[in-house]
Amino acid sequence: MIRPEMLKAMGVGGLSWMTRLFNIACKSGTVPKEWQTGVVVPLFKKGDQRVCANYRGITLLSLPGKVYSKVLERRDRPIVEPRIEEEQCGFRPGRGTTDQLFTLSRIIEGAWEYAHPVYVCFLDLEKANDRVPREKLWEVLREYGVRGSLLGAIQSLYAQSESCVRVLGSKSKAFPVGVGLSQGCALSPILFVVFMDRISRRSRGEEGLQFAGLWISSLLFADDVVLMASSSMTSNSHWSVSQSSVKRSG
Numbered sequence: 001m002i003r004p005e006m007l008k009a010m011g012v013g014g015l016s017w018m019t020r021l022f023n024i025a026c027k028s029g030t031v032p033k034e035w036q037t038g039v040v041v042p043l044f045k046k047g048d049q050r051v052c053a054n055y056r057g058i059t060l061l062s063l064p065g066k067v068y069s070k071v072l073e074r075r076d077r078p079i080v081e082p083r084i085e086e087e088q089c090g091f092r093p094g095r096g097t098t099d100q101l102f103t104l105s106r107i108i109e110g111a112w113e114y115a116h117p118v119y120v121c122f123l124d125l126e127k128a129n130d131r132v133p134r135e136k137l138w139e140v141l142r143e144y145g146v147r148g149s150l151l152g153a154i155q156s157l158y159a160q161s162e163s164c165v166r167v168l169g170s171k172s173k174a175f176p177v178g179v180g181l182s183q184g185c186a187l188s189p190i191l192f193v194v195f196m197d198r199i200s201r202r203s204r205g206e207e208g209l210q211f212a213g214l215w216i217s218s219l220l221f222a223d224d225v226v227l228m229a230s231s232s233m234t235s236n237s238h239w240s241v242s243q244s245s246v247k248r249s250g
Helices: 004-009 011-028 063-083 097-113 134-143 148-156 188-202 232-248
Strands: 037-044 055-060 119-124 162-167 209-211 214-216 218-221 224-229
Touching (some): 004 063, 011 148, 055 162, 119 232, 134 148, 188 232
Parallel strands (some): 037 162
Antiparallel strands (some): 119 224, 209 214
16 A cells, blocks of 8 residues: 555655656556545444444545546646636635625625515535436536547546445455546546536526626536526526436436
């Protein structure tokens, strides 16, 4: 097992070796099996310890694989970032929840001041990160400009994706994981945001409201979504369209 201290102490020679390794992996579109294997450690939350639902799984990944995924993330983000809509503030540089809270509060204050109706629907997609269909994700990445060896390198991290569970120092037999994004992977946040952005675009219709010269139909922070409308009828329509778009996306 390679530990963080080893990477910090390996010096210029070690960095040169890792660079060659990463270049080979990127050009060939293949990575070691260990980089695709996650070790799930269940952490107890509360309630009955005999109930599996009362545990939260933390996935541990290979450290060299995590460094490699960060390299890919830095190549991927400049391509997709300009294409992501302004409504999304999750996992994006210089943006956060406070931006969305400020925008939402200003919209509500403006609606109150000018006696304009505003309808807000809050959505939280349950376990959305774990349910992303990978084949559709590859289609979305191509649509957003990620192609060639970079796309192949990203796909290689999921080619033989599997996990095992570690309890009391013992590991279970590995099992395949064919859906969802890898927890703890540096690439997962930007991949998820791109996937959600495509869903948001597909669900956009005439619903929304005018504010400060802008047409705003939704606010997003990763998988937390706020739908906006100027009437109950358009709010219901917006919800139905968004629900259908999510289902079509898997």
